[in-house]
Amino acid sequence: MKYIISESRLDEFKSSYLKSKSINVEAFGDFITISSTNSENNDEWENDVWLEYDREDGRLYVDSDFMKSFSDMFFGDDENAYEYLTNWFENEFRFVVVYVES
Numbered sequence: 001m002k003y004i005i006s007e008s009r010l011d012e013f014k015s016s017y018l019k020s021k022s023i024n025v026e027a028f029g030d031f032i033t034i035s036s037t038n039s040e041n042n043d044e045w046e047n048d049v050w051l052e053y054d055r056e057d058g059r060l061y062v063d064s065d066f067m068k069s070f071s072d073m074f075f076g077d078d079e080n081a082y083e084y085l086t087n088w089f090e091n092e093f094r095f096v097v098v099y100v101e102s
Helices: 006-020 064-076 076-091
Strands: 024-028 031-035 049-054 059-062 099-101
Touching: 006 049, 006 064, 006 076, 049 076, 059 064, 059 076, 076 099
Parallel strands: 059 099
Antiparallel strands: 024 031, 031 049, 049 059
């Protein structure tokens, strides 16, 4: 069965997916960490920090297992997934990302 999904609706799915994984957001010192604590989810990166931002140098660390899962689900390539995730983080948390590493 095939479905046609508009670009704007797909963006809503991506954003909703990221927000659903952002259950535990913690700030300490120059760092912000985001982890998922959803016990119903069996992803390998569950309960681990999947995103970490360093305010000192603008680095956004993305867990490689999470990135692969997110990229495979919505993009098919890492470059577009990193770009989307960076924009989502900047809009959601109002910090400027200087560079991303995984």
